[in-house]
Amino acid sequence: MIRDRSNRLARYLATAAFVLAAPPCNGQIADPGAGFTKTNAQIAMRDGTRLNTDIYVPKAATAALPIIFLRTPYGIDGAAGRFASSLKELADEGYIFAFQDIRGRFRSEGSFVMQRPPRSDHKNSKAVDESTD
Numbered sequence: 001m002i003r004d005r006s007n008r009l010a011r012y013l014a015t016a017a018f019v020l021a022a023p024p025c026n027g028q029i030a031d032p033g034a035g036f037t038k039t040n041a042q043i044a045m046r047d048g049t050r051l052n053t054d055i056y057v058p059k060a061a062t063a064a065l066p067i068i069f070l071r072t073p074y075g076i077d078g079a080a081g082r083f084a085s086s087l088k089e090l091a092d093e094g095y096i097f098a099f100q101d102i103r104g105r106f107r108s109e110g111s112f113v114m115q116r117p118p119r120s121d122h123k124n125s126k127a128v129d130e131s132t133d
Helices: 002-021 077-082 088-093
Strands: 038-044 050-058 067-072 098-101
Touching: 038 077, 050 077, 077 088, 077 098
Parallel strands: 067 098
Antiparallel strands: 038 050, 050 098
16 A cells, blocks of 8 residues: 555656656647738729738848649638748748738638639629739
8 A cells, every 4th residue: 555655756756857857838839920011901903802912021031932822612810820831931032922812711701602713704803813913
């Protein structure tokens, strides 16, 4: 019985030492977009439809920078999380990023059409297709 108590106490002390040695965690991971200035804009297309866009510019920018533009039907909330994974190398290089919801999805105006065909009437300035937005 005494041996069980001492084993249990040793386990508790080892667990406590591990927990106390771990870095503090409040359930959040460091903000991957912290090195960027974020701007949200509703960008008007030629037909007046506004598309929701988040633009991330590196805070250390001192000259003109290249831009990576990503448009998606899946929503741009949390896109900055990709700076720590699939876009890490580009983010480290100092690119500007623009993430945009396509027509009719999430906070973009208009109607969503999956695989919208290219516009056939090039004389109509209000004709809509994804490639010319």
